[in-house]
Amino acid sequence: MRRIRKELPSTVIRRFTRYMSHLQDVRDSGTQWVSSQEIADALGLTSSTVRQDFSHLDFSGTSRRGYNVRLVCEVLSRILGGDKVWKSAVVGAGNLGTALVLHDEFRGQGFDICCIFDSDRRKVGKTVGSLKVQPMDKMGPLVSTLRVDIGVIAVPPAVAQSVADLLILAGVKGLLNLASTHITVPERIGIAEARIAASLQELSHAIMMKSSLGS
Amino acid sequence: MRRIRKELPSTVIRRFTRYMSHLQDVRDSGTQWVSSQEIADALGLTSSTVRQDFSHLDFSGTSRRGYNVRLVCEVLSRILGGDKVWKSAVVGAGNLGTALVLHDEFRGQGFDICCIFDSDRRKVGKTVGSLKVQPMDKMGPLVSTLRVDIGVIAVPPAVAQSVADLLILAGVKGLLNLASTHITVPERIGIAEARIAASLQELSHAIMMKSSLGS
């Protein structure tokens, strides 16, 4: 159980998630060795970037053969917390929050969603998968007593920051922000974002550029 | 209607989406002027970055007052395609695909989701919002005849690339990839990604780092 020596750039971490997803597929297809060039081709990178990224990790490749797929998967998984189970709470029982709770993939990846909250009286008490939607005033106490690690913010932008503050107060270690607004957190709290609306806007811009530059 | 002169770095475009979301809030709060420093503070950036980013845009600020909020919103909105309506098709009627169709926010932002497809016989014919789930073999024809602009990929990783290929063949101009796998597209096709599972892994890593570095 080796400790990570230095903080890794977030660009590298982001690629780690992509390597992992790809290499799990490669592994499941029965392939045992893969070269940096093959990985690069599959993911639209250069082999240099792949080797540079892997140099941050705790293993070596083999000349003329490349990397042991199974080994890389293990190391990447560990660095991305694949061996941990994070208790998670979803705040906001709208379409997105509900979808997350119902989505099994996350549980399989070590995210144990154990409660969901909403401020809307009409939603409180409803069943989502195996959970009952809880009222907001239960959030602080429940998150504290269950020792929830991760808060998932799936509420309207206007209340995202205050929900974040309450979750942090209740003791979560990190937040996943799905709201389209920026959330400020203390240094000690982890944060990641996944904003579909923003991605759609980026796409919209990309399409306009392509068609205006188009041959 | 001014044309954009040069391709903008994707880092800048990504921040544009954040400026826009923030400045819309500021505008709706009734504030008329905002300085680069205020924007930077709200979004965790430096004022230098904000001014540098805005220098790519088609307007000027005013000494001693800053930027006209309403004007910046308009310019940003246009550059992100806010004045366009994109016909969109969702592929995959699982939790996530269904949530997208039901989510009104996207329609309000100019994304007109006009059809949803799934390969699962049991899901075909079901109603999602105002749409009926269509079988996969209708996808090509429907996307073509409706002249769908954007394909949203909300299918399992294993079939994501082949769905992408079919959508491109049917004439979409861009793809939003929600699957955890990499998708390769021709140069002329726009692509954006929003991968919640990857964000969760990044968060997981961040939390581990914070706690191991912890005071």
Add this chain to the structure above:
DNA sequence: TAGATTGTTAATCGATTAACAATC
């Protein structure tokens, strides 16, 4: 062995920040 591929250093490229003259 010959040749392919790693690991790593150095070079390049791009993005962020600092600094400051211009301006209102």
Add this chain to the structure above:
DNA sequence: TAGATTGTTAATCGATTAACAATC
């Protein structure tokens, strides 16, 4: 006017790519 803030240039910082000796 004095002073705050922009717009832009130059400096710094960081990330990607190229190159190549080491290695199997």
